[in-house]
Amino acid sequence: MQNRNHLARVTTTHQVHVIENGLIDIPMLQILSPQGEIQGDCPPNIDESTARRMLEVMQFTRVLDERMVSAQRQGRISFYLASTGEEAASVASAAALSDKDMIMSQYREQGALAWRGYSPRQFMDQMFSNYHDPNKGRQMPIHYGDRKLNFMTISSPLATQIPQAAGYAYGQKMAGIDAITLCYFGEGAASEGDFHAGLNMAAVLSCPVIFFCRNNGYAISTPAEEQFAGDGIASRGIGYGVKTIRIDGNDPLAVYAATEHARNIALSQSCPVLIEAMTYRLAAHSTSDDPSGYRSKDEEEKWRRKDPIVRFSAWLKSKGWLDEDDLDKRLDRMRQTVLSALKEAEQEPVSPIDDLVTDVFDHVPWHLKEQISALKKHIQKYPDAYPKTAGRLK
Numbered sequence: 603m604q605n606r607n608h609l610a611r612v613t614t615t616h617q618v619h620v621i622e623n624g625l626i627d628i629p630m631l632q633i634l635s636p637q638g639e640i641q642g643d644c645p646p647n648i649d650e651s652t653a654r655r656m657l658e659v660m661q662f663t664r665v666l667d668e669r670m671v672s673a674q675r676q677g678r679i680s681f682y683l684a685s686t687g688e689e690a691a692s693v694a695s696a697a698a699l700s701d702k703d704m705i706m707s708q709y710r711e712q713g714a715l716a717w718r719g720y721s722p723r724q725f726m727d728q729m730f731s732n733y734h735d736p737n738k739g740r741q742m743p744i745h746y747g748d749r750k751l752n753f754m755t756i757s758s759p760l761a762t763q764i765p766q767a768a769g770y771a772y773g774q775k776m777a778g779i780d781a782i783t784l785c786y787f788g789e790g791a792a793s794e795g796d797f798h799a800g801l802n803m804a805a806v807l808s809c810p811v812i813f814f815c816r817n818n819g820y821a822i823s824t825p826a827e828e829q830f831a832g833d834g835i836a837s838r839g840i841g842y843g844v845k846t847i848r849i850d851g852n853d854p855l856a857v858y859a860a861t862e863h864a865r866n867i868a869l870s871q872s873c874p875v876l877i878e879a880m881t882y883r884l885a886a887h888s889t890s891d892d893p894s895g896y897r898s899k900d901e902e903e904k905w906r907r908k909d910p911i912v913r914f915s916a917w918l919k920s921k922g923w924l925d926e927d928d929l930d931k932r933l934d935r936m937r938q939t940v941l942s943a944l945k946e947a948e949q950e951p952v953s954p955i956d957d958l959v960t961d962v963f964d965h966v967p968w969h970l971k972e973q974i975s976a977l978k979k980h981i982q983k984y985p986d987a988y989p990k991t992a993g994r995l996k
């Protein structure tokens with residue numbers, strides 16, 4: 603007999619009944635095989651120009667990553683974080699959204715921002731903390747944000763964007779706006795309390811938000827098996843009463859189809875949806891990390907064979923949507939564009955040091971005025987102790 607008791611679906615049993623992890627299968631949606639062939643009999647619902655642009659933005663993201671890791675190695679920027687191997691997760695999910703939807707990202711989703719139209723120069727201005735950086739040099743490189751593109755500024759503390767996304771989506775619902783919020787995070791961030799608070803809040807308050815988890819196997823050097831014992835992150839969505847989809851995160855068509863579907867659900871039913879994208883971080887965690895200390899080359903090789911760009915290119919080619927002769931020229935053009943944007947941004951002056959405290963308070967308080975003036979005196983006395991990005995005196 604079943605009844606609803608404090609919202610739990612209670613079925614009475616007369617023997618001890620233990621529910622074990624793994625009793626419920628959560629299937630993983632895969633539309634394209636690693637070789638780029640269509641699986642199953644549902645043809646993908648995507649037009650030629652969207653598919654072509656998706657490939658282009660994925661390629662751009664990889665080129666950007668390659669150049670910026672080199673720029674960090676040359677000492678031109680202090681830090682970078684590549685998304686190599688995970689381009690499908692960010693680009694194809696952003697492609698399935700409306701531009702009106704808010705994106706709240708973790709930090710490895712530069713592909714989504716590039717999809718929205720953030721220019722190479724904008725990427726560079728932020729990373730060089732120059733005068734044109736909307737953060738005015740007050741954030742580390744890769745902490746992008748753009749109001750016009752509905753892309754919330756990234757913040758370093760993990761998972762803070764998750765309850766914020768629930769709240770933002772609640773606001774969209776209250777305002778009657780025809781838009782949702784998509785929130786990216788890694789499986790590591792899902793260990794934070796904010797993940798649990800955010801999902802529960804979104805479920806109880808029926809917020810139109812997609813929680814998009816990139817399960818790439820590692821939180822820096824900690825592998826998934828040392829992070830949790832449950833069935834990935836998808837099982838937690840079910841626990842919170844959140845509609846849940848698991849997908850192959852290296853399959854752009856699966857990412858696109860699932861996100862499009864999740865968006866329809868979130869908007870029409872006004873509720874959250876959790877997507878768990880199974881993927882792999884082929885790059886180091888960041889330029890401060892060396893993965894050879896915690897994983898094998900064999901493991902990396904296995905995932906390299908599932909490269910989303912190679913897989914998607916093979917499918918586009920089979921459709922006659924990829925001009926291979928153009929490919930090398932296009933990649934060359936992208937490298938040139940990134941390089942010239944880098945050189946231009948590098949030459950720009952940094953923000954004045956007063957920007958540290960302006961637009962934080964209406965009137966700068968006396969103690970901060972004192973600190974800024976002491977800092978300026980120190981810089982004048984010991985200029986060599988400060989990097990070029992420390993700010994201008996005037």
Ligand SMILES: Cc1ncc(C[n+]2csc(CCOP(=O)(O)OP(=O)(O)O)c2C)c(N)n1
Nearest residue numbers: 710758759760788789790791818820821822
């Ligand atoms: C609250 C908090 N704790 C720790 C860190 C340090 N930290 C930065 S990234 C990271 C790993 C996150 O892993 P995951 O969420 O799986 O994302 P991935 O880097 O794999 O894309 C950690 C522990 C942080 N930024 N914030």
